[in-house]
Amino acid sequence: QVQLVESGGGLVQAGGSLRLSCAASGRTFSDNAMGWFRQAPGKEREFVATISRKGISTKYADSVKGRFTISRDNAKNTMYLQMNSLKPEDTAVYYCAAGRSYSLTGQADFGSWGQGTQVTVSS
Numbered sequence: 001q002v003q004l005v006e007s008g009g010g011l012v013q014a015g016g017s018l019r020l021s022c023a024a025s026g027r028t029f030s031d032n033a034m035g036w037f038r039q040a041p042g043k044e045r046e047f048v049a050t051i052s053r054k055g056i057s058t059k060y061a062d063s064v065k066g067r068f069t070i071s072r073d074n075a076k077n078t079m080y081l082q083m084n085s086l087k088p089e090d091t092a093v094y095y096c097a098a099g100r101s102y103s104l105t106g107q108a109d110f111g112s113w114g115q116g117t118q119v120t121v122s123s
Contacts, residue, residue, distance in 0.1 A: 001026055001027055001111070001112050002024050002025070002026045002027045002029065002032060002098045002112045003024065003025045003026045003112070004022055004023070004024055004096050004097070004098065004112055004113065004114035005022070005023045005114055005115070006020060006021065006022050006094065006095065006096050006114045006115065006116060006117040007020070007021050007022075007023070007117060008020040008021050008117060009094060009117030009118045009119045010118075010119070010120070011120045011121075011122065012086055012119075012120070012121055012122070013121070013122050014086060014087055014088055014121055014122065014123050015085060015086065016086050016121070017082070017083060017084045017085075017086065018083045018086065018119060019080055019081065019082050019083070020036070020080065020081040020083070020094055020096075020117060020119070021078055021079070021080055022034070022036075022078065022079040022080070022081075022096030022114060023077065023078050024077045024078065024079070024098070025077065029072075029074055029077040029078075030053055030054070030074040031053065032053065032098040032099060032100075032112075033050060033051065033052055033053055033098070033099045033100060033101050033102040033104075034050065034051050034070075034072060034079045034096065034097070034098055034099070034102075035047070035048070035049065035050040035051070035096070035097045035098075035099055035102070035105070035110055036048040036049045036050075036070060036079075036081045036094060036095070036096055036097075037094070037095045037096075037097060037107065037110075038090075038092035038093065038094045038095065038119075039092055039093050039095070039116075040089075040091060040092040041091075041092075043092075045095070045107060046061065047061050047105040047106075047107075048060070048061055048064055048068065048081070048094070049061065049064065049068060049070040049081065050070070050099070050102040050103075050104075050105060051070045051071065051072055051079065051102055052101075052102040053102075054074070055071060055072045055074070057102050057103075058070050058102065059102055059103065059105065063089075064083075064090075067083065067084050067085045067086075068081060068082065068083050068084070069081070069082040069084075070082075079096060081094070081096075083119070086119075086121045087121060088121050088122070088123045089121075090119060090121050091119060091120050091121050092118075092119060093116040093117065093118050093119075094116060094117050094118075094119055095113055095114055095115075095116045096113075096114045097110035097111075097112060097113045097114070098110060098111060098112040099111065
């Protein structure tokens with residue numbers, strides 16, 4: 001099983017940018033598709049983006065398409081989420097997760113999870 005640790009969250013004004021990182025250890029990082037999910041206060045955790053094992057294929061939620069970019073560096077065992085044009089509705093705890101396929105976006109398809117990093121976007 002892979003262990004995951006997120007970083008890079010913080011407070012940013014609307015329209016600003018943040019880059020989240022997810023550092024992996026344990027099982028070979030490149031064996032896993034990876035994903036980002038988020039949970040806003042009072043809401044269910046939701047899919048944000050996924051990336052395939054080699055980083056060739058990606059998938060995004062409609063709410064972040066065109067603003068967020070998921071990427072990975074298998075040599076560094078690290079995944080990233082570049083978030084631009086942030087909106088107050090992006091405020092949430094962001095989680096990274098390891099899964100079977102980038103095309104699967106359900107939480108049940110991801111077996112390893114990080115502890116989360118808080119992103120707060122002020123208006």
